Amino acid sequence: MSDRGIVSSLRYLFADFIGEDDAEPPFLPEGLPEPVMALASEAIHLLIDYQGPSYASLYVDRLRRFVGKQGVDDTMLAEIARLMAIRMSYEDPIRIAQLKLTELSGQPVGSAGSVDIRKFRLEELISALPAVIAEYILDAVEWAGLAHKRVSIRFSTKSRFGIRRLKIEAGLRRWRPLSVRYAKERVWVERWLHMIDRALTKQPQAAPAIIHTATMIVGYGEVYRQGMMDWNAIIDGLVKPTFDGVLALSDLAGAVTEARAAAVPDPRQSALKRKIAELRARVAAGAYTTVPSS
Template structure:
């Protein structure tokens, strides 16, 4: 993760936490191609709803890095803009509560309320808390062997109590940027952008494929954890060593596609690791 990325994230985290937010949405970045404007505008509105104007400004700052960059056409920039917004609005219990509350804004009398039950890993629920508290709790549940324990959470608009609880959960948005989960997501987004940047420099034809690796990570619970582990395996095993010059892989895009085809819901990643090893074995390793 670059120093610039760290400073940007910390600046916007502080602004949101202390309330130093002028409630004015950020402008679209200068020089943004017209075909990308609708995607970026939609993303800005999404992220304001998700976290606030300062968080949307972080999105604009990140997107600005690729405007006018050599090798980045309108289609590629649009995909960076779209997928970055998806990852920056990652699903956590706070977001699910926000979306559930939004159901109440429908037409009067249109719905009597409903109940959703979602399953999270215990470590995931704790990870949504501020790191100063979460880190001690995570150590404790790891010690007793509960980190991977599944917990069912009700998100209900069917009763006053359920709605009141949703409002409390959604109100935790203010603390989201201090959470363990956000710290991990911030690092991931910056690394993904860095890999795109390196691909544009080292192997431009692979850049669209590197961009699309963001689709490997989605949702929450086991699906999210598996996707993150698979993404890191492919990036660390194929993309990074190619960019570093340690692996003479001439067709990185094809290699990533081949590796992704071997992904399965296996926590041990047996098939994926085997496929990555096969791909690496075909090419010389530079020393």
């Protein structure tokens, strides 16, 4: 993570920790191209609702790094802005409770309400707690072999009790920056942005492919876990070695596309690991060519 990224994250964390976030909503970055303004403005409103003005300011600080940067056109900047907003508003139980509560505003008086049942991994639920508590619990459930146990959670607007529970869960958002999950997401976003920045310097034609790797990570539960594992495998096996000069991939974008096509739901990542090994072997043999995806 860059020094600027660390300072922005700490400034946001401190603002939220000392009390209610009453900071002013941030302005759009100076010099932001007009075609990106509406998208970035929507992202700011989304993140204020998600966590607060200071969190939206962190988004603006991150986006500002790419405004006017060589090699970043309006389309590329818009994709960075869009995908970063999605990742910064990641789905955790707190967010799902927030969204469930919004249904109440659109319901007619006397409506019966509804119930959503979501399946999380136990470690995922614990990771939403402040790290000072969660780390001890995570160690215990890992030791007991229960970390990946699936747990069903009800999000209900059908009763006063259900609505009260949703409000309590949604209210936990102020503690989100202290959670294990937040720390992991912060590191991920910074690493993703860092890889984009390195692509612009080392292999500019690969930058769009690196930007779009963010779409690999979605949702929660097993889908989220699989996406995160696959993303790290591709970055660590192909992207970073290429930027470090260890792997001479002349067409990194094509290699990333091939690897993503091999990423299927599989906790062992067998097909993906074989594909990455194959791509690396082609480079070693001096016969690297991309294979068009069907």
